[in-house]
Amino acid sequence: MSILPGLNLSAPPTLLPQAQTARTQDLPAGSEYRFEVSFRSSLRIKLLTGTAELFGTELAASSHQAYTFSGTKAAIYTWDGCTLELTGETESEYVAEETTMSSYANVHFALERLRDGALAAGGLGPRVLIVGPENAGKTSLAKMLTAYANKAERLPVVVNLDPRQGMLAPPGAFSAATFAGILDVEEGWGSSSISGPTAIPAKVPLVYHYGLPSPEDNGGIFKPLVTRMALAVTSRLEEDPDARVSGCIIDTAGAISQGKGGQYENIQHIVSEFSVNVLLVLGSERLYSDLSRRFSAKNGEDAVAVVKLDKSGGCVDRDESYMRQLRQSQVRSYFFGRPGSTLSPHTHMLDHNQLNIFRIDQASGHPTLSFLPGDDEDSAHASTSLYEQVQPSMMMQNCLLAVTSADPYESEENIRDASIMGYVYVADVDEAKKKVRILAPVSGRVPPKALVWGSWPEDVADLVG
């Protein structure tokens, strides 16, 4: 054991760099290598022989190209068999021969037939909605269908309506993007803002800010945002002939599949706003039966094909502490990038009165009836305020603010419906001096727009030293 100079203490053995030896893993055809890597360690994977893919995106067939994973739970599948070289530590790893890949691939081929039909008839391609409980594999299926669609030279618009995890944006955001190139194997969807060279082209998503953990938390914001997003996506599908034929793929949060009081109001809303015609139900018999009963009555142009799919045995229940770390790493990489594609954010010192901050009123989606003296039944009113304008305070420290494209004097509805230009992070608030230190992804002043502050994502400490 080494001695730390001057301290006469033994250094813990873990401080010493460990030489990691590479091992090989053979995968028979039709099997997958499932692995979990913590945020503190990393696993390097090289494809030595054969072909393999991670949630539909092919690994480069070159022993020089290595993929590094950290804080990842995923699987590498092979259709024809392959050999992988693995270097690093995993929390768990095994090879599974029973997978759901064939049924997921069949969904892709069925969607391709719909796309071919749309091309021939000059119509719209499939509008696909994926629902199911949490951790049922919805996001993984969305990635897979997107990657396969890309391989078939389609350009689907992918929409994320799950605030628990961001797509090309921090958590709390709803986003939509057209995926033309390959997806990023290491990161999942890829990056939206890259200032350095990258092998994967950067995507420019359309973003709206929800700012709460669950879609069920505030229908007064969730539903109108779904409507806005649907309008934007529909007009994209109408304008771009390639996207039109390819259609869209919508990923959702598990919470909307719980069906409060058997209602599934939010699913119903998404289906009607996006004119969904393919509803993929993952991992829940009950949800499938409820939804097929609800949508079976529709026919003609409104018909919705409800398809039941099994949950993959590889899906991992991610606990809250993992999800929190995942969100924090998404926020961190929004500002600082990732290894190999680092970004240079800027800090700004601003006066309190340079910021127009609107806090989301969490209760605004639940109308509160007033039964104060003098209110008869008819005059009982619902609280409709969406936001409260607030001054910077210590409570905002370490939080994200969404920079909307709305001016601060516009109506609450306009602020809610405005697309997001970007996010800033509140590093410090000095209430006495009325100063705020802000971290922004770009240099130049923070635009004098309405900034929205929600309770989600949760605060991220120590982003700025």
Ligand SMILES: Nc1ncnc2c1ncn2[C@@H]1O[C@H](COP(=O)(O)OP(=O)(O)OP(=O)(O)O)[C@@H](O)[C@H]1O
């Ligand atoms: N076949 C598989 N093998 C190993 N891990 C998998 C597999 N499929 C999915 N996972 C992992 O399981 C976890 C849950 O999957 P996923 O994020 O796709 O579920 P979800 O339904 O979108 O969850 P949520 O609703 O909570 O966002 C993820 O970490 C994902 O990478």
